[in-house]
Amino acid sequence: MNRLLTEPRLARADDLFEALVEAHRELDEAASDRLHARLVFVLANHIGDEAVVLEALAVARAAALE
Amino acid sequence: MPLSYQNPVYPYRRNADQDRSGGHHPVVIVGGGMVGLGMAVDLAWRGVASVVLDDNNTVSVGSRAICHAKRALEIYDRWGIADRLRGKGILWNLGRVFLRDRQIYDFNLQPEEGHAWPAFINLQQYYLEEYLVDAALASGLVDLRWKNEVAGIRQLPVGVELDIVTPDGAYSIACDWLIACDGAGSVVRRTLGLEFDGKIFEDRFLIADVQMKAEFPTERWFWFDPPFNPGQSALLHRQADDVFRIDLQLGADADPEVERQPERVIPRLRAMLGPDMPFELDWVSVYTFCCRRLERFRHGRVVFAGDSAHQVSPFGARGGNGGVQDVDNLGWKLALVLSGAAPESLIDSYDAERIPAADENILNSTRSTDFISPKNGASRAFRDAALELAASHAFARPLVNSGRLSRPHAYAASPLSTADRDAFVAGPAPGAPLIDAPVEAAGGDWLLHHMATGFTALVFGDVSPRDRARLAEGPVPISLCVVGEGAGSVRDAAGLIAGRYDGRAGTTYLVRPDQHVAARFRQFDVAALLEARDRAMGRVREAMA
Ligand SMILES: Cc1cc2nc3c(=O)[nH]c(=O)nc-3n(C[C@H](O)[C@H](O)[C@H](O)COP(=O)(O)OP(=O)(O)OC[C@H]3O[C@@H](n4cnc5c(N)ncnc54)[C@H](O)[C@@H]3O)c2cc1C
Numbered sequence: 001m002n003r004l005l006t007e008p009r010l011a012r013a014d015d016l017f018e019a020l021v022e023a024h025r026e027l028d029e030a031a032s033d034r035l036h037a038r039l040v041f042v043l044a045n046h047i048g049d050e051a052v053v054l055e056a057l058a059v060a061r062a063a064a065l066e
Numbered sequence: 067m068p069l070s071y072q073n074p075v076y077p078y079r080r081n082a083d084q085d086r087s088g089g090h091h092p093v094v095i096v097g098g099g100m101v102g103l104g105m106a107v108d109l110a111w112r113g114v115a116s117v118v119l120d121d122n123n124t125v126s127v128g129s130r131a132i133c134h135a136k137r138a139l140e141i142y143d144r145w146g147i148a149d150r151l152r153g154k155g156i157l158w159n160l161g162r163v164f165l166r167d168r169q170i171y172d173f174n175l176q177p178e179e180g181h182a183w184p185a186f187i188n189l190q191q192y193y194l195e196e197y198l199v200d201a202a203l204a205s206g207l208v209d210l211r212w213k214n215e216v217a218g219i220r221q222l223p224v225g226v227e228l229d230i231v232t233p234d235g236a237y238s239i240a241c242d243w244l245i246a247c248d249g250a251g252s253v254v255r256r257t258l259g260l261e262f263d264g265k266i267f268e269d270r271f272l273i274a275d276v277q278m279k280a281e282f283p284t285e286r287w288f289w290f291d292p293p294f295n296p297g298q299s300a301l302l303h304r305q306a307d308d309v310f311r312i313d314l315q316l317g318a319d320a321d322p323e324v325e326r327q328p329e330r331v332i333p334r335l336r337a338m339l340g341p342d343m344p345f346e347l348d349w350v351s352v353y354t355f356c357c358r359r360l361e362r363f364r365h366g367r368v369v370f371a372g373d374s375a376h377q378v379s380p381f382g383a384r385g386g387n388g389g390v391q392d393v394d395n396l397g398w399k400l401a402l403v404l405s406g407a408a409p410e411s412l413i414d415s416y417d418a419e420r421i422p423a424a425d426e427n428i429l430n431s432t433r434s435t436d437f438i439s440p441k442n443g444a445s446r447a448f449r450d451a452a453l454e455l456a457a458s459h460a461f462a463r464p465l466v467n468s469g470r471l472s473r474p475h476a477y478a479a480s481p482l483s484t485a486d487r488d489a490f491v492a493g494p495a496p497g498a499p500l501i502d503a504p505v506e507a508a509g510g511d512w513l514l515h516h517m518a519t520g521f522t523a524l525v526f527g528d529v530s531p532r533d534r535a536r537l538a539e540g541p542v543p544i545s546l547c548v549v550g551e552g553a554g555s556v557r558d559a560a561g562l563i564a565g566r567y568d569g570r571a572g573t574t575y576l577v578r579p580d581q582h583v584a585a586r587f588r589q590f591d592v593a594a595l596l597e598a599r600d601r602a603m604g605r606v607r608e609a610m611a
Contacts, residue, residue, distance in 0.1 A: 033443065037451030045461045 002047075004055040069348050070277050070307040071192060073124040076199070078213040084237045091117045091209075092404055094228060094241040096216045096254055098122075100131065100191060101372030101389035102247030103198035107145045108397030110205035112519060112579075114404060117241075118208060119230060121215035125195035128349045129275050132188050132303055132311050133286075133383035136176070137474035137499060138390045139183040140514055140581070147197040148183070155189035156304045161286040163456075163468050167293050170457040172285075175471060180504050180562045182512040186471070188284075188305050190275075191386070219244065219257050219368070226367050243400060244368045247393075252374035258365060264358020265432055267379065268318040269439035271353050272325055276310050276335060278345035288468035290438075290453055294337040299438050301381075301468075309348055312338065313380075315439065322352035355379030355435060357428045363392075364417050371396060376424040378431035381438060381469035388427045391474060392420050398520075398579035402603060407541045412604035415482050419497075423475035430470040437467035474499045477582060484576075484585035484598040492568040493575070494583045500524075500575075501566045506559030513563060514581060516556050518545035521599050522577040525590055526569035528552060536592050544576070544599055578602055 010016060024032045044053045083089030093109060095102045098120030106116045134142070134151060142148035159176045162169055175185035202208035213233055220227045226244040230237055246254035255262060282304060289300040298315035305311055314334055316325055324330060331350050339345060359376035363369060372389030396416050402408035440446040455462035477483065477497035484496060494501055505511040516522075521544045523529075523537060529548060537544040548555045549563050558564055567575065574591070576584040576598045585598035600606045 030443070030447070033447035034451045034454065037448045038455055040448075041451060041455055041462055041465060 002049045002052050004052050004059065006059060069346055070309050071190065071348075073127060073192065074196060074199075076123050076210070076212045078123060078233055079211075080234060081209070081211060083239050084232070084234060087238070089237075089239040091115075091239060091241045093117070093243050093245065093400065094119065094226075094239065095245045095247055096228075097246070097248035097252075097372075097374070098195075098199075098210065098212070099126065099247060099249055099372065100195055100198065100386055101393055102245070103195060103202055104141075104145075104390050105245050105247055105371060105393040105397065106208040106210075107147075107198055107201045107205065108141075108393050109401065110202065110207035111145060112397055112401040113207070114397075114401050115207040116209070116245075117239075118202070118210045119214040119216055119228075120210070120212055123212040125199065126191040128351060129190040129192065129305070129309075129311070131191040131194070131383070131386035132305050133186050133387075133472070134189060134194065135383060135387040135472035135474075136181070136183045136185055137472075138387045139187060140499075140502065141390055141394050142194075142197075143182070143514070144581075145198075145201055147194075147201050150197045151187050151189050151194065154193055154306050155187040156284045156306060157184040157187050158284045158286065158304075159185045160283075161288065161468075161471075163466060164287065164289040164292065165453045165457060166291050168457070170453065170466075171460075171463050173463075180502075180560060182502050182504075182514065186286075186383070188303055188311075190305050190307075190309065193306065216248065216253055219254055221258075221366050221368065224367065242367060242404070245393075245396070245400075246368055246370045246374045247372050247389075248374050250373040250377050252370070254368060255360065255370065255374055258368065260360055260365070262358055262360060262377075264356055264377070264428065266356040266358075267354060267435050267439060268441070269354065269435075270316040270318065270320045270322060270325065271355070272312075272314040272316055272331065272334065272350070273353055274312045274314070274331060274335060274350045275305070275348035276312055276339075276345045277308055277348050278310060278339070278343055279308055280310065280339070280343060280345075282310065290468070292338070295334070299468075300338065314338070316352070318439075320352070326350050326352045357432045357435070359421070359424045359428060362417055363420060364413055369396060369413065369416065375420075376428065378427050379435040380431075381434040382427070382431050382471050383469075384427040384431055384472045387472040388424065391423065392416075394580050395420055395423075401579075402542070405541070408603040409605065415480065415604060419475075419477040419480050419482070422477070422479070426475050427472075434467050434469045438469075482578070482584060482602045482604065484594075484601055486586065488586070488588035490568045490586065492566060493586065494567075496583050496585055498583055500577060500581045500583065503558075503562040503566050504560055505563070506557040513547075513556065516547045517577055517581055518547075518579075520545060520579050521584070521602070522547050523590075523595055524549070524567070524575040524577055526550065526564065526567070526573040527571040527590065529590060533590070533592050537595065542599065542603065544595060547577075576602070 093116040095118045162172045215231045218229045287302040301313040303311040371392040452465040572589045575586045584602040
């Protein structure tokens with residue numbers, strides 16, 4: 001079974017961070033939400049395993065600070 | 067009252083029970099809608115008489131159910147009315163999904179050849195009910211009592227007593243089994259004080275039947291956010307008599323009284339159909355939908371079927387189709403219990419099988435309705451994102467949910483099934499319905515036509531005269547359907563039967579009276595078949611070693 005990888009894997013994290021922020025620069029809140037959602041679907045399909053995506057969702061939810 | 071259709075008026079007649087006390091019947095069915103009538107016809111087909119009580123004197127007023135799914139059609143075929151549906155109705159397999167003003171994808175619900183029935187036939191509910199009334203009357207076993215309203219029921223130690231109101235006054239009867247098919251507002255359910263809980267959706271929907279000479283193809287068309295109904299959805303279906311069903315989502319704030327007025331409806335339809343299309347309004351209604359069910363369907367000698375037991379939103383056409391599968395499941399069990407061949411506990415398996423089926427229908431209908439009417443910003447963002455992606459990427463199309471259309475439930479965890487011991491690479495597993503396939507015969511024929519009223523052994527290969535005799539013994543014989551070359555065999559000309567059942571010499575399926583699989587084996591084995599039959603009748607309770 002596949003499992004979610006959570007060790008550091010991105011060599012150019014700053015570039016990615018900037019590209020993500022940049023993609024939303026001209027968007028209103030609704031359009032921004034839709035872009036997030038499209039990205040999630042594209043990545044989920046790439047992963048191709050609902051269990052791994054749900055694991056990722058749990059990690060993301062758990063990381064929220066009050 | 068629709069313009070294109072004149073409701074028949076069935077006569078109220080006095081009956082013998084009104085002139086005596088102590089009238090008693092083995093089976094009384096409350097409600098002569100599509101499910102109650104189906105119950106009566108199925109029982110009659112099995113030789114069981116019933117009394118049907120209906121508070122009205124006609125079939126469905128206005129259309130409601132229009133999409134009749136393949137499995138329901140197979141059941142109607144058994145009851146002898148499916149050819150009338152085919153003759154009058156609209157056959158379809160294809161659906162199209164539009165976003166704003168363009169198609170984003172299409173889907174085929176039955177891409178495979180070699181099936182007697184299409185994925186769906188569209189036909190107004192009142193025609194179906196007419197055919198069921200005709201079949202019920204033709205059987206000679208159904209006592210149809212129009213204008214007989216059930217006002218109350220009392221459960222007896224064994225059986226049920228009913229109070230009935232007619233134009234001539236009230237009377238009472240008793241019965242061994244009461245089948246409550248009195249719809250979503252069930253009086254029987256309320257009399258028993260049973261809770262009917264679930265999810266209620268806020269959005270209102272305008273449902274209109276429109277008569278017009280339009281060239282729309284015989285397909286299901288669904289729009290998200292169309293220019294003619296911005297921010298909402300729309301659904302279009304063709305029915306018989308040049309009548310089209312149009313569903314327009316109105317949102318949660320719409321006022322149903324205002325929205326059903328022709329001066330509101332006509333401009334909405336005009337926007338959709340264009341300024342030049344002549345049309346007549348046949349029938350209009352404004353609905354909110356809910357998905358809910360009873361906790362249990364059997365309460366002593368009262369059994370609920372159809373909308374009295376469970377209700378779904380119409381996206382997916384799972385209401386009527388699900389209800390018909392209820393009575394398909396109940397009919398043979400009731401017939402066996404009434405004949406004394408099966409223990410009364412067999413009726414408990416109706417709950418064990420039809421509650422998961424209702425849950426599957428509710429789950430699918432709820433998800434579709436949630437997708438169609440997103441209730442918060444996040445669900446709308448995901449919904450719209452899926453739609454946007456689906457326009458250009460096939461991978462996103464399975465995320466789009468404009469209705470997951472009715473499919474038969476496979477009774478996967480049924481206590482009546484014998485678990486597989488042998489390996490199969492194809493074919494219906496125990497609990498699943500049979501898969502139809504063509505049979506070679508002059509004029510063409512279908513495998514399902516070769517299933518008996520009772521149990522059937524579907525065997526690939528040959529069966530010795532001695533084994534044939536053993537299967538035919540006893541009060542509940544097993545009929546044979548042999549797929550092969552010999553005399554009396556079903557010929558698998560196209561090879562589709564063997565393919566769909568992973569059939570090799572010796573392969574045997576034990577088929578229940580409702581055409582669901584009870585057991586399957588790689589080797590023909592009479593003892594195993596008889597034991598599986600007994601289990602399917604509720605006579606063997608422990609698991610097989
Ligand atoms: C807009 C809409 C579209 C739909 N589309 C589809 C579809 O495409 N496909 C599909 O499969 N389903 C569809 N459905 C669902 C389908 O119409 C119902 O599931 C179906 O009608 C249920 O049949 P029923 O016999 O259980 O109940 P009903 O059709 O409600 O019949 C109940 C009967 O009981 C009688 N009755 C009630 N109370 C009493 C009493 N006290 N005494 C005596 N008689 C009584 C009534 O007169 C009626 O005849 C749709 C529903 C709606 C609202």
